[in-house]
Amino acid sequence: xxxxxxxxxxxxxxxxxxxxxxxxxxVSRATVSRAFTxxxxxxxxTVRRVKAVADKLGYVPNQVARALSTxxxxxxxxxxxxxxxxxxxxxxxxxxxxADRAGLxxxxxxxxxxxxxxxxLLGRFIGQVEGLVxxxxxxxxxxxxxxxxxxxxVLINRDIEGITRVLIDTAPGxxxxxxxxxxxxxxxxxxxxxxxxxxxxxxxxxxxxKEAAKRGLKVIAxxxxxxSYDTGxxxxxxxxxxxxxxxxxxxxxxxxxxxxxxxxxxVDVPRSFSVVGCDDVLGETTYPQLTTVSARCAxxxxxxxxxxxxxxxxxxxxxxxxxxxxxLVVRASTGPAPAKRKSR
Amino acid sequence: xxxxxxxxxxxxxxxxxxxxxxxxxxVSRATVSRAFTxxxxxxxxTVRRVKAVADKLGYVPNQVARALSTxxxxxxxxxxxxxxxxxxxxxxxxxxxxADRAGLxxxxxxxxxxxxxxxxLLGRFIGQVEGLVxxxxxxxxxxxxxxxxxxxxVLINRDIEGITRVLIDTAPGxxxxxxxxxxxxxxxxxxxxxxxxxxxxxxxxxxxxKEAAKRGLKVIAxxxxxxSYDTGxxxxxxxxxxxxxxxxxxxxxxxxxxxxxxxxxxVDVPRSFSVVGCDDVLGETTYPQLTTVSARCAxxxxxxxxxxxxxxxxxxxxxxxxxxxxxLVVRASTGPAPAKRKSR
DNA sequence: CTGTTAGCGCATTCAC
DNA sequence: GTGAATGCGCTAACAG
Numbered sequence: 001x002x003x004x005x006x007x008x009x010x011x012x013x014x015x016x017x018x019x020x021x022x023x024x025x026x027v028s029r030a031t032v033s034r035a036f037t038x039x040x041x042x043x044x045x046t047v048r049r050v051k052a053v054a055d056k057l058g059y060v061p062n063q064v065a066r067a068l069s070t071x072x073x074x075x076x077x078x079x080x081x082x083x084x085x086x087x088x089x090x091x092x093x094x095x096x097x098x099a100d101r102a103g104l105x106x107x108x109x110x111x112x113x114x115x116x117x118x119x120x121l122l123g124r125f126i127g128q129v130e131g132l133v134x135x136x137x138x139x140x141x142x143x144x145x146x147x148x149x150x151x152x153x154v155l156i157n158r159d160i161e162g163i164t165r166v167l168i169d170t171a172p173g174x175x176x177x178x179x180x181x182x183x184x185x186x187x188x189x190x191x192x193x194x195x196x197x198x199x200x201x202x203x204x205x206x207x208x209x210k211e212a213a214k215r216g217l218k219v220i221a222x223x224x225x226x227x228s229y230d231t232g233x234x235x236x237x238x239x240x241x242x243x244x245x246x247x248x249x250x251x252x253x254x255x256x257x258x259x260x261x262x263x264x265x266x267v268d269v270p271r272s273f274s275v276v277g278c279d280d281v282l283g284e285t286t287y288p289q290l291t292t293v294s295a296r297c298a299x300x301x302x303x304x305x306x307x308x309x310x311x312x313x314x315x316x317x318x319x320x321x322x323x324x325x326x327x328l329v330v331r332a333s334t335g336p337a338p339a340k341r342k343s344r
Numbered sequence: 345x346x347x348x349x350x351x352x353x354x355x356x357x358x359x360x361x362x363x364x365x366x367x368x369x370x371v372s373r374a375t376v377s378r379a380f381t382x383x384x385x386x387x388x389x390t391v392r393r394v395k396a397v398a399d400k401l402g403y404v405p406n407q408v409a410r411a412l413s414t415x416x417x418x419x420x421x422x423x424x425x426x427x428x429x430x431x432x433x434x435x436x437x438x439x440x441x442x443a444d445r446a447g448l449x450x451x452x453x454x455x456x457x458x459x460x461x462x463x464x465l466l467g468r469f470i471g472q473v474e475g476l477v478x479x480x481x482x483x484x485x486x487x488x489x490x491x492x493x494x495x496x497x498v499l500i501n502r503d504i505e506g507i508t509r510v511l512i513d514t515a516p517g518x519x520x521x522x523x524x525x526x527x528x529x530x531x532x533x534x535x536x537x538x539x540x541x542x543x544x545x546x547x548x549x550x551x552x553x554k555e556a557a558k559r560g561l562k563v564i565a566x567x568x569x570x571x572s573y574d575t576g577x578x579x580x581x582x583x584x585x586x587x588x589x590x591x592x593x594x595x596x597x598x599x600x601x602x603x604x605x606x607x608x609x610x611v612d613v614p615r616s617f618s619v620v621g622c623d624d625v626l627g628e629t630t631y632p633q634l635t636t637v638s639a640r641c642a643x644x645x646x647x648x649x650x651x652x653x654x655x656x657x658x659x660x661x662x663x664x665x666x667x668x669x670x671x672l673v674v675r676a677s678t679g680p681a682p683a684k685r686k687s688r
Numbered sequence: 689c690t691g692t693t694a695g696c697g698c699a700t701t702c703a704c
Numbered sequence: 705g706t707g708a709a710t711g712c713g714c715t716a717a718c719a720g
Contacts, residue, residue, distance in 0.1 A: 017713055028691045033715060043689060063471035065713035068412045068696050073472070075451075083437045089428040096427070096454045100461075105468050107419075108452035110440045117444075124449050127407040128417070229629055256629055263631075285573055285600055287607075287631030361697060372707045377699055387705060409697035412712050692719080697712105704707080 016057040025053040036061055074102075076308060077125040077132040078301075079109035079118060085227070086253060086281040087297050091135060091156070095301035102309055104130075113195065113226055115139050122147055131312045133304045134158065138197050152311035154304050157200050159321075164311060166303050166322040170200065170278060173293030173326030174207035177248055177276045180291070180328060182215045185337035186246040186274060190220050190239050192258060194227040194250030201250055204278060208248060220244065224254045232257020236265055245337045246274035252282045252292055259286060259333065270335030280329055289331035296324050360401040369397040380405055420652065421469040421476040422645075423453035423462060429571070430597060430625040431641050435479060435500070439645035446653055448474075457539065457570055459483050466491055475656045477648045478502065482541050496655035498648050502543050503665075508655060510647045510666040514544065514622060517637030517670030518551035521592055521620045524635070524672060526559040529681035530590040530618065534564050534583050536602060538571040538594030545594055548622060552592060564588065568598045576601020580609055589681045590618035596626045596636055603630060603677065614679030624673055633675035640668050 022029040027050060034041050035050040042050075053059075067073035078095050080088045092108065099106045107125055111118035115138045122139075125132060131152035137144060141160050147153055148163050155165035181189055191208045194201040205221070212219040222238050224231035232254035239247055240262070249255035255277030259269060267273050269288055277292035284290075303322055366373040371394060378385050379394040386394075397403075411417035422439050424432045436452065443450045451469055455462035459482045466483075469476060475496035481488060485504050491497055492507050499509035525533060535552045538545040549565070556563045566582050568575035576598035583591055584606070593599035599621030603613060611617050613632055621636035628634075647666055 019713080029714075030692080030716085031690060033713095034690085037715075041689075046689080060471060062412075062713050064408060064411045064417065065696095066715075067408045068406075068698090069713080069715045071696075073408065075472075083440070084433040086430075089433055092452070093427045093454055093456075096452070100464075103468075105451050105453075105472070107449050108436070108440070110437055112437075121444070124447075127404060128419075128449070229627065260628065283573065284604065286629075362699095363697080373698080374700080374708080375706060377697095378706085381699075385705075390705080406697050409712095410699075412714090413697080413699045415712075690720085692717100694715100694717085696715090699710105699712090701710085702708090704705105 015062065016059040018059070018061070021050065021054050021057060021059045024057070025050045033061075072130065073128070074104045075107060075129045076104050076305075076312075077107040077109060077121075077129045079111060079121055079125070079132065079134050079137070081111050081113050081118075081136040081138060083108075083110045085251075087251060087279050087295075088135065090281065090298040091301035093301070094298040095133065095305045098302050098305040098309075102305075111138065113138060119143060126150055131308045133301075133308055135301075135304075136198065136200070138195070152308055154308045154311065156300050156304050157198075159199055162319055164307050164320045164322075166300050166307065166324060168200070168295045168297065168300055168326065169323045170204055170293050170295055170326045171207040173295070173328050174204050174248065174278070175211040176328035177291070177293055178208060178211040178215065178217065180330065180334065181246045181248075181274060181276070182217055184246075184274065184334060186217065186244075187337070188218045188220075188242075188244040188246075190222050190242060190244045190247040192224045192232065192235050192239070192247055192249040192254050193221050194254070195225060204248075204250060222247075224250060224257070227251050227254050229253050229257040229260070232259075233261035233264075236261025236267075240265055240267055240273070245272075246276070246334070248276040248278070250278060252277040252279045252286075252290060255290055255292065255333075256282060256286050259288070259290070270333055272338045274334040274337075276334060284331065286333070288333050291331045291334040292329055293326050294329045295326050299324055359406065360403040361406070362403070365394065365398050365401060365403045368401070369394045416474065417472070418448045419451065419473045420448050420649075420656075421451040421453060421465075421473045423455060423465055423469070423476065423478050423481070425455050425457050425462075425480040425482060427452075427454045429595075431595060431623050431639075432479065434625065434642040435645035437645070438642040439477065439649045442646050442649035442653075446649075455482065457482060463487060470494055475652045477645075477652055479645075479648075480542065480544070482539070496652055498652045498655065500644050500648050506663055508651050508664045508666075510644050510651065510668060511547075512544070512639045512641065512644055512670065513667045514548055514637050514639055514670045515551040517639070517672050518548050518592065518622070519555040520672035521635070521637055522552060522555035522559065522561065524674065524678065525590045525592075525618060525620070526561055528590075528618065528679060530561065530588075531681070532562045532564075532586075532588040532590075534566050534586060534588045534591040536568045536576065536579050536583070536591055536593040536598050537565050538598070539569060548592075548594060566591075568594060568601070571595050571598050573597050573601040573604070576603075577605035577608075580605025580611075584609055584611055584617070589616075590620070590678070592620040592622070594622060596621035596623045596630075596634060599634055599636065599677075600626060600630050603632070603634070614677055616682045618678040618681075620678060628675065630677070632677050635675045635678040636673055637670050638673045639670050643668055 039047045109121035135156040224235045277290045280292045280294035366376045383391045453465035479500040568579045621634045624636045624638035
């Protein structure tokens with residue numbers, strides 16, 4: 001086919017091809033190709049000459065053509081449920097870094113917690129990546145399996161049998177948080193819950209229930225959906241109305257909102273109410289500084305890409321379920337239960 | 345060339361090609377191609393039959409091959425200086441959204457404020473995108489021009505003549521902030537400065553100087569580099585030591601750190617010291633809530649992609665310098681100058 | 689070391 | 705409406 005107005009190069013001057021370089025430098029196209037891909041195979045002299053011509057012409061190998069020929073292009077995709085949630089940026093950063101070191105480019109997708117959008121993105125990516133990682137996917141298990149059958153795929157915080165996944169196991173940290181609250185004398189606490197379809201939420205909720213039961217604490221659930229500063233803030237009223245003396249939130253953002261909501265209600269933290277977050281992504285930037293469950297989200301991104309790489313290179317065919325540990329970080333938002341009820 | 349172990353499809357079963365679909369459905373490859381790209385050109389019957397076969401085989405057009413043939417693939421790149429800086433996530437999100445609506449996939453690059461890394465990323469992206477946007481680029485002007493010559497490119501918060509750019513003009517907001525502080529009786533203030541090579545920093549710094557001069561305020565500069573919560577926190581000591589009564593920070597993150605540093609020094613904000621941030625990306629999540637210059641960072645991402653699109657489609661060849669406005673948002677971190685010096 | 693020969697998978701002129 | 709032929713730009717066998 002002949003295309004006059006070449007779409008390949010948006011600029012006025014169209015990109016020179018390997019053939020032109022070959023002709024001018026008086027060698028074959030194969031030689032030009034080699035000069036760029038395996039210079040070691042050629043005499044230094046030829047390499048130098050070819051590269052000189054290439055430079056002069058402004059030639060640079062067409063990566064699309066190369067990809068078609070080799071079947072490899074080194075692109076992967078990362079889809080997250082909400083770029084703006086502070087949980088993700090560190091994860092994205094770590095994933096990028098690892099991918100970079102491996103020479104890969106990464107497509108980023110933001111599903112905004114919407115399964116339909118997530119699938120749209122997936123559809124667009126799947127055909128042009130060598131692998132992908134889905135962080136906090138909200139997609140059907142069936143859908144995920146379909147894509148996983150086409151390309152190496154690793155999940156973060158989603159537990160689907162047969163698919164490689166890295167799970168941030170917040171159960172230990174959450175259990176420690178409950179223990180911490182119990183020791184401080186709290187007997188009634190609230191769990192401020194996140195997205196129903198979130199694996200993390202289910203896991204945290206269960207961990208709260210289990211440990212609370214073990215220690216004889218009563219726990220109620222108050223939703224904050226979608227998880228955000230605002231929904232956390234709004235949860236403050238029903239929480240104080242419920243009479244609990246402490247709350248553990250789905251994530252740090254919700255906890256931070258809760259802190260603000262409590263302040264607005266003139267509830268003093270930690271003197272008359274204790275708050276625990278989850279993820280440890282806000283660091284010490286809240287006021288008061290947040291006691292939280294550290295979740296190592298950056299590691300998750302790093303590990304996920306590592307797993308993806310090994311899967312892409314054919315290795316590690318067996319099912320992998322990588323768990324990341326968590327622990328409690330005690331800061332200033334938790335304190336002894338206020339002396340009213342049966343708080344000791 | 346013959347490749348046995350096909351790299352194109354990492355899974356066991358290699359992807360079916362247009363030829364197989366053609367053979368099985370008893371039509372030519374051209375027809376199969378048309379069934380996917382311009383079904384209107386074919387009889388409904390044929391389209392149906394071809395698609396049925398394709399489905400059964402799990403055929404899906406190879407996007408790389410298609411890209412090589414058409415010269416278009418719909419990929420763009422976005423490079424930011426620090427994903428983890430709260431300024432960027434909203435910008436990224438907005439850029440993504442706009443790109444999505446246009447059917448484009450976006451590569452994300454994170455330079456971590458390092459020009460070398462930025463160039464590495466650029467080199468990897470440039471050959472496989474139709475356009476790119478550089479947010480807060482730290483690259484040489486010369487380098488940027490080279491890449492801009494190869495592909496449509498738009499800059500965010502970087503002012504290079506001849507290259508399309510969107511600039512968040514914080515000068516008005518900063519001026520308003522200075523006016524605000526002046527009205528509150530402050531006479532000596534500090535500017536907590538960011539990256540030397542940052543256009544935003546230069547712009548803010550100049551705006552501070554100019555407006556301060558106009559109102560007869562004295563201003564000193566204290567660095568916080570790289571701009572972060574921690575460097576902001578560390579700036580607290582030199583700032584109080586300097587005797588100023590208010591500070592305006594390069595960005596919200598630095599301001600938040602400063603807030604924490606001041607609290608640690610037992611300096612009460614806003615009673616004995618006032619703090620102003622910039623960008624308004626922390627919203628009301630700081631304590632005390634931050635008075636800041638709202639910078640509409642999400643709009644920047646949206647507009648940048650819009651400009652890129654029009655540039656990619658050949659239009660808008662003229663130089664565009666899009667300015668985004670800013671304004672002061674007064675919250676709780678600013679108050680009357682403490683009554684000691686000549687604060688009235 | 690280097691040239692020749694064949695495709696990679698698809699989209700697109702033409703004819704029919 | 706549909707098929708046959710051609711080429712996108714590059715890489716990889718195979719000779720020499």
